[in-house]
Amino acid sequence: MNSLWLVIVKRLGLGIVTLIAVSIIIFVAIEMLPGDIAQIILGQSATPETVAVFRQELGLDRPALTRYLDWAGGMLRGDFGTALASKRDVSELIQSRIFNTLFLAAYAALISIPLAISLGLLAALYRGSVLDRAVNIISLSSVSMPEFLLAYILVFLLAQTGFFPTMSDLTPTMSFQEKLYVTFLPALTLTLVITAHMMRMTRAAIVNLLASAYIEMAELKGLSRTRIILMHAFPNALAPIINVVAINLAYLITGVVVVEVVFVYPGLGQLLVDSVSKRDVVVVQVASLIFAVAYILFNLLADIFSTLSNPRLRHPK
Amino acid sequence: MSQSDEILTIKGLHIEGKTDEGWSEIVKGVDLSLKKGEILGLIGESGAGKSTIGLAAMGYARGGCRISAGEIIFDGHNLLEMSNKGQRRIRGRRIAYVAQSAAASFNPTYKLIDQYSEGPVFHHVMSKSEAEHDAKELYRRMQLPDPEMIGYRYPHQVSGGQLQRAITAMAMSCRPDIIIFDEPTTALDVTTQIEVLSAIRDIVNQSGTAAIYITHDLAVVAQMADRVKVLLKGAEIEEADTRTMLRAPRDTYTKSLWAVRSFQATPKKIESTTRPVVSVQNVSAAYETQLVLTDVSFDIFPCQTVAVVGESGSGKSTAARVMTGLLEPSSGSVKLRDEPLPSVYTDRSKKQLQEIQMIYQSADTALNPKQRIREIIGWPIEFYTGLKGNANENRIRELLTMIEMDPDEFIDRRPGELSGGQKQRIGIARALAADPSMIICDEVTSALDQLVAEGILRLLDKLQQDLDLAYMFITHDIATVRAIADDVVVMKAGKVVEAGPKAEVFTPPHDPYTELLLSSVPEMDPDWLDNVLQGRASSGN
Structure with missing residues (x-):
């Protein structure tokens, strides 16, 4: 088991290094925004004195390195700072947003991952058949359409007709079923966006393996096609499938801004957009960092699970 | 023979393969019959259609192939x-x-025993626990070590020879009427091959299973088959019982196959005052922490062929990597004409690099498929000798003539447009382009058919005469060693077991390992396997 743990520990270490690098990039990128933040927030009419006072209040007069270490340290302690625009605690501001984003992501993931993998397996099993082509065409057209268009088509078809609400405004008092109902349209939009990618990767990974000697051996043992695909090809195709699932899970958390805006869903993406327009750099920094963490975490998990899917590493000599 | 004795009859089998120009015939009307308990050998070179026919006997055609005509009658039913x-x-x-x-x-995902029991359980022949019990019994009969436990290992945890026995056991799991053996020992070392051959033969004889045994190795088929069918380019050449076929082949093609091992390189005299071109002195080397070469020494003299022979993992290719500077030795040195060579190739001068060239086992992967022959050979000419333009072109043509390929026809072709033997010849020309004094030939004939391989050996011999080349010939094939070597170095587990002139090494008394190696090489005598096994049993080996 030694080599396996070594691989995992190495990946973890690399993940931490990446996270530190990303936090530096986010910090520096915001530093490099043109103009003085205090000036921008207070507007053109502010007197130099008020700007100076405000700068001191924000701590902008201190050197960049100190401010970075302060900020990064705060992040580690869970102290995300105070929002510039609303003067509210950022952690408080972000908490419900994170929950909402995760809720929607989990909802879409629970529909799309089983769907994509089953469709991919079916398409591989009935390669070249009508089913294969139909699945391909439908999923490709849905992935080729811009998300907002897809969202509006769904609104037109399913909300205008009165089946589902156009706006997915969550309130804390809602029951779980109500939440599922209200967020069905954004979840469906996201499902349509990510299913194609995962489904095609599953199909390709399986089809790739069909030429290998052990698949021929399975056929020559007289096994059924279903058994060959599920029992002989699928376990060996896990690594690429896990990777594509991870990329799409990360996308569900970080890439849903447009869908959140269309359905007025109170998620992290919307908060980010709002904060950018309000020039609230504190919130923008935190939101960006959370997105980065999500990306790194999912890729890390993908690496670990695809390593675990390799029998040579799981069962060393 | 009565009709009821026949378990399998194939009549007028035609199989087509898909090419760029449409379907072309790869099996052209082959008939075949197999009686209960009989072993039929199918023999031929690559492209003969042996495997395709073997698979067709199960009613199976690989992707890109189709059975276009014929009947495959198994136990009274046409499979098609x-x-x-x-x-x-x-x-x-x-x-x-x-x-x-x-x-x-x-x-790779499942334990051996789970793969064993899959078939019997799927076909409702046995329950899972019955199948597991049965697996251990068959593992024992296949002489696998630790038959109770070996099934609970994963394929990558078991050696190649053991896997080959485990897969034979798996084929037996449903007690089939026929087993198709498709070159089951080709990938194995000779000392392993003999064990697998005897295990296969015993289990087939004991269970009365009929078999089709496909191989390109005549000596192997002589041990295994009752009858032999010779195939060439998808058509039958002749068929006879094994002893008749070995004693009196009728067709000229069969005769040429039989005669192929008769080639002998021109013997070379060496004067005692000659100094070696390359001298390997007390070299030890390791991959990471694993020692793969221990105190290896040998000399290569001008115009001589040193055959380095050993089984996989013996360190023969590693020795070549040290000599070419691809692997840094942990101790010892390589000398070129008494001058020590820098241990890493990047530290060697162009002149030093030029002197030692290499030819590889697989010309397919050693030649850039995107380049034309002109570029493949022209570049090393320019790099090493500085010839450009017309002079370069003339040199390419000269080299192509030397390797017996028509320059006008081949100079603008790409490797994909050449046969296996032609590609290997281009590999030789590329090595010659540097004008070396020594060439390392790493298993250069292993991937080739015997007739083609013989052509390559003849060419190498002729070039050695003409150009005074020294060869280091890495091989696992004793027949090749007998054909071309002046000196022989026998290696095992990273050490030199025995070294010296060919006549000395191949005449008793041998080192025990050399003895084992030599006695494991199959011979054309159908009684060879029995005799060797008997001999080993009586001497307590």
Whole structure:
């Protein structure tokens, strides 16, 4: 088991290094925004004195390195700072947003991952058949359409007709079923966006393996096609499938801004957009960092699970 | 022979393969019959259609192939008229298959015993626990070590020879009427091959299973088959019982196959005052922490061929990597004409690099498929000798003539447009382009058919005469060593076991390992396997 743990520990270490690098990039990128933040927030009419006072209040007069270490340290302690625009605690501001984003992501993931993998397996099993082509065409057209268009088509078809609400405004008092109902349209939009990618990767990974000697051996043992695909090809195709699932899970958390805006869903993406327009750099920094963490975490998990899917590493000599 | 004795009859089998220009015939009307308990050898060079016919006997055609005409009658039913489901009921259960590479044919995800029991359970022959019990029994009969436990290992945890036995056991799992053996020992070392051959033969004889044994190795088929059918380019050449076929082949093609091992390189005299071109002195080397060469020394003299022989893992290719500077030795040195060579190739001068060239086993992967022959040979000419333009072109043409390929016809071709033997010749020309004094030939004939391989050996011999080249010939094939070597170095587990002139090494008394190696090489005598096994049993080996 030694080599396996070594691989995992190495990946973890690399993940931490990446996270530190990303936090530096986010910090520096915001530093490099043109103009003085205090000036921008207070507007053109502010007197130099008020700007100076405000700068001191924000701590902008201190050197960049100190401010970075302060900020990064705060992040580690869970102290995300105070929002510039609303003067509210950022952690408080972000908490419900994170929950909402995760809720929607989990909802879409629970529909799309089983769907994509089953469709991919079916398409591989009935390669070249009508089913294969139909699945391909439908999923490709849905992935080729811009998300907002897809969202509006769904609104037109399913909300205008009165089946589902156009706006997915969550309130804390809602029951779980109500939440599922209200967020069905954004979840469906996201499902349509990510299913194609995962489904095609599953199909390709399986089809790739069909030429290998052990698949021929399975056929020559007289096994059924279903058994060959599920029992002989699928376990060996896990690594690429896990990777594509991870990329799409990360996308569900970080890439849903447009869908959140269309359905007025109170998620992290919307908060980010709002904060950018309000020039609230504190919130923008935190939101960006959370997105980065999500990306790194999912890729890390993908690496670990695809390593675990390799029998040579799981069962060393 | 009575009709009821025949378990399999193939009549007028035609199989087509898909090419760029449409379907072309790869099996052209082959007939075949197999009686219960009989072993039929199918023999031929690559492209003869042996494997394709073997698979067709199960009603199976690989992707890109189709059975276009003929009848395959198994136990009274035509397989080609059966539904897919009907065919599946026969595959694995009544006709089983043993592939060339067991390592690739076992699914890496499952334990051996689970793959063993899959067939019997799927075909409702046995329950899972019965099948596992049965597996251990067959593992024992296949002489696998620790038969109770070996099934609980994964394929990558078991050696190649053991896997080949495990896959034969798996083929037996449903007690089929026929087993198709497709080159089951080709990928194995000779000392392992002999064990697998005897295990296969015993189990086939004991169970009365009929078999089709596919191989390109005449000596192997002589041990295994009752009858032999010779194939060439998808058509039958002749068929006879094994002893008749070996004693009196009728067709000229068969005769040429039989005669191929008769080639002998021109013997070279060496004067005692000659100094070696390359001298390997007390070299030890390791990959990471694993020692792969221990105190290896040998000399290579001008215009001589040193054959380095050993089984996989013996360190023969590693020795070549040290000599070419691809692997840094942990101790010892390589000398070129008494001058020590820098241990890493990047530190060597162009002149030093030029002196030692290499030819590889697989010309397919050693030649850039995108380049034309002109570039493949022209570049090393320019790099090493500085010839450009017309002079370069003339040199390419001269080299192509030397390797017996028509310059006008081949100079603008790409490797994909050449046969295996032609590609290997281009590999030789590329090595010659540097004008070296020594060439390392790493298993250069192993991937080639015997007739083609012989042509390459003849060419290398002629070039040695003309150009005073020294060869280091790395091989696992004793027949090749007998044909071309002046000196022989026998290696085992990273050490030199025995070294000296060929006549000395190949005449008794031998080192015990050399003895084992030499006695394991199959001979054309059908009684060879029995005699060797008897001899070993009586001497207590």
